[in-house]
Amino acid sequence: MAGQKRVLLLCGDYVEDYEVMVPFQALLAYGLSVDAVCPGKKAGDICRTAIHDSLGHQTYSESRGHNFALNATFDEVEAAKYDGLVIPGGRAPEYLAMNGSVIDLVKKFEDLRKPIASICHGQLILAAAGSVKGRKCTAYPAVKPALIAAGAHWVEPETMAFCTSDGNLITGATYEGHPEFIRLLSRHWEPRYLVLASEFCSYVGVVINVIFIGLHKQYSKTLHHLRSCNFLLGVFFLLTRWMYASIDTVPYSAFLADYMEDYEVMVPFQSLQALECHVDAICPGKKTGDLCPTAVHDFEGDQTYSEKPGHKFTLTADFESVDASSYEGLVIPGGRAPEYLALNEKVIQLVKEFMESAKPVASICHGQQILSAAGVLKETRNKFLWAFSAHS
Known part of the structure; x- marks a missing residue:
């Protein structure tokens, strides 16, 4: 489709189950093209997801989720060909934040001032890329020390559905905030997309x-x-x-x-x-x-x-x-x-x-x-x- 907006979805094994599929299918249904990629994997490969739930313990529980199928190849990605980047949370960001190719990719999106939407633990990648310095952002509360150390202006989430934005940067606390998270991201594009x-x-x-x-x-x-x-x-x-x-x-x-x-x-x-x-x-x-x-x-x-x-x-x-x-x-x-x-x-x-x-x-x-x-x-x-x- 001529003029169709393209979004890149950055995945990894044990990405949070909802945080990968909800934005993926929502943005597709809104009429955007979404490429889901993972370092070291190609189109057709899968990423195992993790299900995170708050069950009244000191931290969230985790269990195995779906097998999420990738539809594009990470090594073929060019930031200039996309109109936005989405970074889901889960445990994947913990190790993706140490991947030089991932960090370089995030920096390119930032240099191009394209929308970057990150949720939950995804902000660990932003911190590693230097994308939060001097920027207002939120995240899952346990990510707060890493973001402050990276120079972010931390915004305490009032609820686990809390989201905030600062220019081209959209951040959310957890998947409970997907509706606002997706809405804030979509506002960066033409009205016909949302x-x-x-x-x-x-x-x-x-x-x-x-x-x-x-x-x-x-x-x-x-x-x-x-x-x-x-x-x-x-x-x-x-x-x-x-x-x-x-x-x-x-x-x-x-x-x-x-x-x-x-x-x-x-x-x-x-x-x-x-x-x-x-x-x-x-x-x-x-x-x-x-x-x-x-x-x-x-x-x-x-x-x-x-x-x-x-x-x-x-x-x-x-x-x-x-x-x-x-x-x-x-x-x-x-x-x-x-x-x-x-x-x-x-x-x-x-x-x-x-x-x-x-x-x-x-x-x-x-x-x-x-x-x-x-x-x-x-x-x-x-x-x-x-x-x-x-x-x-």
């Missing part, structure tokens, strides 16, 4: 509420140049189709439950939040603030996918308080959760209410088990129903 409510609401005149089982969203913008073949693209397609079909209030909904697939819940959840959506995540039998354990599903050469424990996902609303009439769309993640949600009469009734109202429904992977149980797959040409077979 149209904010304040810039587009007066033209479109529409408000969308999304319930992402669970999603309630205040959505006051639209998207252009959606191009990636992933679930998020489908969700955005549904949103924009609805927006152009009716200039009325538009709301959404999505079902969450124990052992939904890790990426299939967080990627659309935070990507829509980055568009200034207010998202209500709900689960039958649970309430606001409760946790849902997720599952990491990967194809690793066996006859079927493997499963590993994923992050703990925090719900943002009560299932019993949901009224389908208050929403205009439904998102259903996959994983193992749909196997038993498909047996829940309240879940089935809610899906039927969305379909009978001709409201957009986006379901991925095993989520279609719920659609099947609700009897809504018979009309496969329904323009408001999009179903997907994989999370990548």
Whole structure:
């Protein structure tokens, strides 16, 4: 695509699971080209990710995450050909900060004054490259001494969702701040790549509420140049189709439950939040603030996918308080959760209410088990129903 913005995503083994995939797929769905690279690896190779969670101990826990597939080769990268750099956190930055090629690459982006967005432990690389001297930045609290030693103006994170910016430099504390992190980065490019409510609401005149089982969203913008073949693209397609079909209030909904697939819940959840959506995540039998354990599903050469424990996902609303009439769309993640949600009469009734109202429904992977149980797959040409077979 002529004029398409290009972003470089700097990866390494045991990069944090969410911190690599959420910006990767979100930026793709917003219409940018994203190259994921790792020193010593080439396109098609994988980076093992790490799942970091705060479970009430003195520091975060860690477990194995997904196998993240690279789509470009590090040795072929030229900073001048990109419009921005994203540095995820996790444990990868600890050793990438000692790699001369990585440091040289970061310095080139800095010399060119191109946007650099780094999160969590990623700022260790910025410190090693001298990119934080005299600059305002934040990070995971344990990174504070290294940043101060490198001359940074440390900004204490008020919460783990805190982000800040200083010129071309965007920094965040943890993946909890992805919505603001992605939004701050996207503001460096043309509005067509991420149209904010304040810039587009007066033209479109529409408000969308999304319930992402669970999603309630205040959505006051639209998207252009959606191009990636992933679930998020489908969700955005549904949103924009609805927006152009009716200039009325538009709301959404999505079902969450124990052992939904890790990426299939967080990627659309935070990507829509980055568009200034207010998202209500709900689960039958649970309430606001409760946790849902997720599952990491990967194809690793066996006859079927493997499963590993994923992050703990925090719900943002009560299932019993949901009224389908208050929403205009439904998102259903996959994983193992749909196997038993498909047996829940309240879940089935809610899906039927969305379909009978001709409201957009986006379901991925095993989520279609719920659609099947609700009897809504018979009309496969329904323009408001999009179903997907994989999370990548």
